[in-house]
Amino acid sequence: MATWTPDPSFYPSPRMAMKAAPETLAYVAAFDPERKQPDAIAVVDVDPASTSYSRIVGTTAMPNAGDELHHFGWNACSSCLCPNAPHPHVERRYLVVPGLRSSRIHILDTKPNPRQPSIVKVIEPAEVAERAGYTRPHTVHCGPEGIYVAALGNREGKGPGGIFLMDHDSFDVRGQWEMDRGPQHFAYDAWWHLGHDTMVTSEWGTPDTFENGLIPEVLLGAKYGRRLHFWDLHRRKHVQTIDFGDKYQLVFELRPAHDPTKAHGFVNCVISLENLSSSIWTWYRDGDKWAVKKIIEIPAEPANEDQLPPVLKGFKACPPLVTDIDLSMDDRFLYVACWGTGDLQQYDVSDPFNPKLTGKVRIGGIVSRAAHPSGSGPLDGGPQMVEISRDGRRIYFTNSLYGAIDPQFYPDGIEGWMVKLDASPNGGIAFDPKFFVRWPKSHRPHQVRLEGGDCSSDSYCYP
């Protein structure tokens, strides 16, 4: 229902969002890798003053098993204040939670009881496929025309993947977003520069090439995605492709600058076929075109064969596998999750072409199995989905990547955990020793969303 004044969690600019009160709850997608028990959205208490701090205080189970909850998002956010398409009196209230495997979409209401969201609508896979023409919904973003969902497969579960729109009030699936997709075929992440009327999308692959795990032949044959696509956000038309080249595979998470006057962003490439390194690239406006520049390369670490899973033994090295990055609200710090080696790195990217490493922690990792200072003992999995508080002072992350891929790199299994770092205003990160969530064994945690919005949920029209 419409409100009388704008939702208090909508901010005209990222600067104003940074002054918001700290979050007290985190919502975390959790899935059962065995696909026997229903997946769930868990609610974690992140209020240090609370007696249940760092504990799961609520769990909302999905109605079916096997959805593979992965990424999710809010129905509405700060972009509702944009002057060209204002919808300021919608509430940030509902979580839009897709099943990446099932293609079922769940709508959870967080308002009646924020610690125990209730499922108010379920859109069945057949309806999504029928209305949107897509399946395998992945990224969810609130934006100028409602809810944008990036999906990895078409109606038949093949390519092309793309984006579809949902109504932010009724949650009706409104249909395919693209009017002219040009050469785009693979899909993965999608986000935009509202100040530059530009949509950016990245590439993974079609569902048949990842739903049973990464296929070595496809990877080594450089047949997974390796391109960025730039679109006219309002004409919904493809305008430019940037190919990273056949050395690079899996171009994943898109983190455009929050300041709408800036025309640059960051994306991670998971693996180089040349030396197993991961890389971070800056995309930027160069005249009337978009361009990219590699700004960070994180090398693989030499390792003994017996410490490595079968898929890596021949390489005698542990790849960093940077599978998520996140940019602070002031566009100053970029956080880089190295799921393979176990590093979580912090770079100062004030100058987006000259990053400076300002902080690093290690936890889990294929070889290192590093422990948490709470006395956790050796840990498996590594830093994966990262989320940053609006004020940039707290960093949360979990350790599972994707059901079918986890055992390829962590064949002994992954026991889920979620941790928190404290970040100094001028750089530097450290574990909060009081925050270690050992996940219930039946499930593994993936994306984290913070109450009232976070650094990968909201976009802004005003600087």
Added chain:
Amino acid sequence: MTDTWSWLAIAGFGAFHGVNPAMGWLFAVGLGLHRGQRRVVWLALLPIALGHALSVALVAAAFVWAGLTVDARAVRIAAAIVLIGWAFWHWFYRSRHRVRVGMTTGLAGLGLWSFLMATAHGAGLMLWPALMPLCFPAGAVADSDPFLPALLGVGLHTLALLGTTAVIAVTVYEWVGLEILKRAWINIDILWTAALVAAGAWLLLA
């Protein structure tokens, strides 16, 4: 006396439309902030006013033409029904518009945006109950050309809109800042929908 009230209502609707952030002042501020230029705020005002004026003028012309072609009473009732219908459509489908113009827009795009926003919101429709008594006094075709008062009415409405838009846009840009949005952006859609219904009801009952 009736005439005076009509002119006042026409100007009042102009001010009401100007206050609504969805009619343009916020876009002017946004463009000014985005480009970092005070000049842009002022420049944006003109296409916003022109787009709005064109939308309102087309609706007024259509009603005047209808009034000249068919029975004025029939037009009055038809206008009332359209107004009330528009109110419901506006309320239930307000989030379904395609977004065609974004932050990189030029002045022509801004004019198009203003035209589309005014049209979709039924700005011209809302004005008709105030224009009608001037164009068709006592419900009959006057001796004079009804297009003339319609044109004057649209002009007055636009001036009131432009004045209000300018004052708010410049005040917010220069002094107040966008923090004000969080507190002061009341749900004008509710008032707007009520105004559409009230205007329709007035046509039916008065």
